Amino acid sequence: MKSNQQTLHYKEVQRPNQIWVWAIILGIAILMWIGFFRQVVMGIPFGSNPGSDMQITIFWLLFGIAFPIVMLGWLRLITEVRDDGVYVRFVPFHLTTRVFLFKNMTSYESLEYRPLRRFGGWGIRWNFSGEKAYSISGKQGVLIQVNGEKILIGSREPERLVEVIDQVSRERNK
Template identity: 80%
Template sequence: MKLNQEIHYKEVQRPNQVWIWAIVIGIAILMWIGFFRQVVMGIPFGSQPGSDMEVIMLWIIFGIAFPIVMLGWLRLITEVRDDGVYVRFVPFHLTPRVFFYKNITRYESLNYRPLRRFGGWGIRWNFSGEKTYSISGKHGVLLEVNGERVLIGSRAPERLVEVMDRVSRNDNK
């Protein structure tokens, strides 16, 4: 891996499905209501209320941290550089996962069904041994790397393949 490589293509994706936002915000609102009722007003929250400390911990995790992570930090960054394709799923990857051109035997743009093929979006594996990095949509680029199949979700898979073609040809010269 060379230092100071040129980034030939960069795509940053964030969750854009309304239903994800609704679920995250709904959970956060429920936690805020529970915190306010039980801790601030002293009215037990729920039919089997937990202790105030349990409510505070759930409020911190699901009322504050979870929405910040899901709606503020969560993103999929895909970069095409001189030596390969770099994928980073923030905040789960501290450093990018690198797929070097020398290890990629084949790649193609494709449309797929995330729920059927992988059970949804995110970092996932299926029973066929495929792995995916996806955040939304049904388009991506399928790489065969060292005998493994890795699907990278993309909003512009044709462009990603086009840049990979150009850069990998230059890398092999």
């Protein structure tokens, strides 16, 4: 594959680090474990209008086991700068890496933004201005204009990312 033969100039891997994200995910998982143990194991109905044991078991498998593993174990945003562009992959939601080629970029800049106000939060987001964001935490990133689209990539070190993009794109244009 061509992208594997290219030089990797920069790589940043971000994972969720906000305590409130962990609290929500673990809170949901704990509730599912309590419901499963209480109803399926002990035989005491869970809630005022309990579901069947099969429903409780399915919810437990999905939200008590799979959801926390996916969200806390696998969830990450990988940003790479290679010879031909910027590569972004939001694991586990992207099956393939999104590539933003230097030849299609018209501008890029590091910035500080308000994720809740601008995009309604973190993740893979769109706003009414037509911008798209890939972010996992924080309020810093790099805004890239590519093929007429504005793409915001969240970063813990946006100045370094812009510096590497500058360096690699200058070397390409020599």
